[in-house]
Every structure is written in C-alpha cells, then in structure tokens.
Amino acid sequence: MNKKITLLPGDGVGKEIMESARVVLNTIASEYDHRFSFREHAIGGEAIDQYGTPLPEDTIQACEDSDAVLLGAVGGPKWDGNPPHLRPEKGLLGIRKKLGLFANLRPVQGFSSLLHASPLKEEVINGSDILIIRELTGGLYFGRPSERRNNGEEVVDTLAYSRHEMERIIEKGFQSAQIRSKRLTSVDKANVLESSRMWREVVGEKAKDYPDVEVEHLLVDAAAMKLITEPNRFDVIVTENLFGDILSDEASVLTGSLGMLPSASIRTDGVGLYEPVHGSAPDIAGKGIANPLGMILSVALMLRHSFQMEEEAAEIEKAVNECLEQGYHTGDLDIKDGKKVGTKEVTEAVIENLTTKSVSNSICNMYV
Numbered sequence: 001m002n003k004k005i006t007l008l009p010g011d012g013v014g015k016e017i018m019e020s021a022r023v024v025l026n027t028i029a030s031e032y033d034h035r036f037s038f039r040e041h042a043i044g045g046e047a048i049d050q051y052g053t054p055l056p057e058d059t060i061q062a063c064e065d066s067d068a069v070l071l072g073a074v075g076g077p078k079w080d081g082n083p084p085h086l087r088p089e090k091g092l093l094g095i096r097k098k099l100g101l102f103a104n105l106r107p108v109q110g111f112s113s114l115l116h117a118s119p120l121k122e123e124v125i126n127g128s129d130i131l132i133i134r135e136l137t138g139g140l141y142f143g144r145p146s147e148r149r150n151n152g153e154e155v156v157d158t159l160a161y162s163r164h165e166m167e168r169i170i171e172k173g174f175q176s177a178q179i180r181s182k183r184l185t186s187v188d189k190a191n192v193l194e195s196s197r198m199w200r201e202v203v204g205e206k207a208k209d210y211p212d213v214e215v216e217h218l219l220v221d222a223a224a225m226k227l228i229t230e231p232n233r234f235d236v237i238v239t240e241n242l243f244g245d246i247l248s249d250e251a252s253v254l255t256g257s258l259g260m261l262p263s264a265s266i267r268t269d270g271v272g273l274y275e276p277v278h279g280s281a282p283d284i285a286g287k288g289i290a291n292p293l294g295m296i297l298s299v300a301l302m303l304r305h306s307f308q309m310e311e312e313a314a315e316i317e318k319a320v321n322e323c324l325e326q327g328y329h330t331g332d333l334d335i336k337d338g339k340k341v342g343t344k345e346v347t348e349a350v351i352e353n354l355t356t357k358s359v360s361n362s363i364c365n366m367y368v
C-alpha cells in the first residue's frame with residue numbers, strides 16, 4: 001500500500017520524536033512491503049520564523065492532500081511574548097479547525113512494566129484502561145462571536161457550542177463505549193455553565209439510541225479527583241475541549257509519564273491527525289532525552305485508524321511493550337533498575353523488537 005503522510009515536526013522535542021516516528025514507519029514499510037511517502041511542512045514557531053505565520057497555506061494544502069498527518073509539538077518560550085496571531089499554538093488550533101478534526105481520542109492505557117513508574121499506588125492503577133474523547137474544534141478555544149477581546153482593562157473569552165457540535169462528539173462517545181465496556185462517563189460543569197446544561201440534555205437524548213450503554217454524569221472537579229483515586233471506574237469519558245485537555249494530562253500520571261500518551265484527531269471521514277498529548281517540552285528540548293513512545297504509539301493509532309493496518313499497529317504496540325519490559329526508558333519514567341537511555345536508544349529498542357517480531361504475553365492494544 002502506498003500512503004502519503006504529511007509530517008509536521010513543529011518545535012522543541014517535536015523535531016526529535018518525529019525522527020523516531022519516521023524510523024518506525026520505515027521499518028514497518030520494509031517489514032510489510034508498504035510504501036510511505038513523507039512530506040515535511042512547517043507549523044508553529046518554526047513556521048512563524050520561516051514564513052511569518054504559524055500555519056502557512058502550503059502546510060494546510062499538504063495536510064488536505066495527504067492520507068494522514070503526524071504532528072510533533074508546537075510552542076516554546078521564544079514565541080511566548082508574541083501577539084495572539086503569531087503564537088505557535090494558533091497553528092495547531094488552526095490545522096485542527098481547518099481539517100474539521102472535531103474528535104480527539106486520547107487512550108490512557110498503562111503498560112504492566114510501568115506500574116511502579118507512577119506515583120500512584122499500584123493497586124489503584126492496575127488494570128486501568130481509559131479512553132478520553134475530547135471535543136476539539138469548539139468551546140473556549142474557538143470563542144464566538146468575537147473570539148477573544150482584551151482592551152487592557154477587561155478581557156473576554158467566550159465558551160460557545162452549537163447543539164450539532166455536541167451531538168457529533170457525544171455520539172462518538174456512545175459508539176466507542178458500545179465497542180468497549182459499555183460504560184460512558186460524561187464530564188461537564190452543569191452546576192455552573194449553560195453550555196454544560198445543554199451538553200447533559202444532548203447526552204440524555206443520545207442515551208435513548210444506546211440503551212445498552214450505562215451513562216454516568218460527573219462534574220469536572222469531582223471527575224479530576226476520581227480519575228486518580230478510582231481510575232478503574234472509568235472506561236470511556238466524553239467531554240468538551242478544555243476539560244478534555246486538562247483531564248488527559250492528569251490521566252497521564254496513571255501511565256507513568258505524559259510522554260507516554262498518544263492521540264488521534266479525527267472527523268467522520270477523511271484525513272486524521274496523530275500526535276502525542278504532550279507539548280514541545282522546552283525544559284528538555286535539544287538534549288536527546290525526550291520520551292518518543294507517545295509519538296510512536298500515535299503512529300500505531302494512525303496505521304490502525306487511517307490505513308486499517310491493524311496487524312502493523314499491534315506490532316508497534318507489542319514492540320513498545322517489549323522495549324519497556326527489557327527495561328529501556330527515558331528519564332521521565334521513574335523505573336528502578338531500568339536502563340535509562342535517550343530518545344534514540346529507546347527508538348532503537350522498539351525497532352529491534354519490531355524486526356524480531358517478538359511475541360509478548362502482555363499485549364497493549366489500544367482500541368479506540
């Protein structure tokens with residue numbers, strides 16, 4: 001199969017982990033006789049420096065013309081003082097919106113060899129397997145009608161959602177719950193926000209079409225607490241844009257590191273964008289020590305969802321598991337008696353396991 005993949009490495013560690021993605025894809029191509037053609041484009045801070053905009057027209061065009069998009073991360077202190085239209089993050093929000101990627105799937109599944117890497121108690125996190133479904137193209141991030149305003153004395157951010165935007169993401173939540181364990185947690189702030197009250201209404205309406213799915217409503221503050229005290233009560237969580245952003249970073253603690261989480265940003269049909277959940281990590285950028293596994297697991301999500309390459313995706317997940325079981329890890333993972341190495345060495349360990357097609361008893365298979 002020949003697939004066109006647009007690579008958007010972006011800034012900071014984004015560039016370093018994109019190299020890992022490229023090597024993994026080249027290995028899959030030679031093992032399975034696929035052809036992946038890569039086109040690299042600028043986004044974020046790098047694009048601001050080169051083209052004076054965080055999202056050049058060329059980049060949008062390349063993404064629209066490709067079979068899938070892989071993104072590293074954007075942002076960094078260099079651009080922190082820029083005006084709003086010249087912020088790297090604007091490029092990321094822009095490409096999500098332009099491509100209509102309203103559903104952001106963030107699977108949070110721990111690897112057994114990382115149970116000790118979390119500061120949480122092993123008996124609390126053991127067996128947790130959560131899919132966070134985050135609405136990605138509405139809410140506070142894309143205020144309407146006036147976007148953001150700041151006149152020096154008063155600032156305004158607006159939280160706007162249409163019923164249609166809620167319906168399609170909530171529907172995705174029910175569909176995912178139906179193919180997983182038939183439990184859906186809807187997270188909102190209905191005790192305060194008007195938008196959350198409509199959200200609850202829509203969840204109630206959709207629930208009638210999925211009588212086999214058990215629905216629970218949680219307020220976001222309580223959800224944040226229960227996520228780390230009782231993670232096993234959750235299966236699929238569906239929530240709006242900002243809540244999903246915050247809860248997913250929090251949930252990464254269950255896996256041992258933010259550097260472990262992959263994500264898929266999709267729409268009903270068409271191109272999908274795959275990226276790790278973390279950012280450009282300026283504190284460690286350029287040192288060769290970033291954890292590449294969230295990125296590599298995002299490659300697996302891309303193969304599964306955009307290319308229907310289930311076997312190849314599962315092989316990558318198995319290779320990641322093997323790499324960790326052999327003790328290879330970057331410094332963000334706190335593992336006793338492990339082999340602490342850099343980005344390149346962890347990637348090489350994954351590749352080594354991919355090429356030997358090792359079979360593991362403890363397979364992590366991220367069905368989303």
Ligand SMILES: NC(=O)c1ccc[n+]([C@@H]2O[C@H](COP(=O)([O-])OP(=O)(O)OC[C@H]3O[C@@H](n4cnc5c(N)ncnc54)[C@H](O)[C@@H]3O)[C@@H](O)[C@H]2O)c1
Pocket residue numbers: 013072073074075076077089092258259275276277278279280281282283284289290291292294330332
């Ligand atoms: N998707 C994205 O592009 C994205 C996501 C989040 C933040 N950002 C941007 O990144 C910049 C930095 O933000 P931040 O510091 O709040 O969040 P961050 O996710 O970049 O980093 C948070 C912490 O996690 C660590 N970390 C993150 N990824 C890691 C990895 N792969 N391996 C090891 N450690 C890792 C960092 O070293 C840091 O200590 C900001 O400009 C922010 O807007 C971008």
Ligand SMILES: CC(C)[C@H](C(=O)O)[C@@H](O)C(=O)O
Pocket residue numbers: 075089092093245277279
């Ligand atoms: C960089 C930022 C705009 C982005 C978001 O908030 O969506 C990031 O935190 C993420 O989780 O992808």
Ligand SMILES: [Mg+2]
Pocket residue numbers: 245246249277
């Ligand atoms: Mg985030």
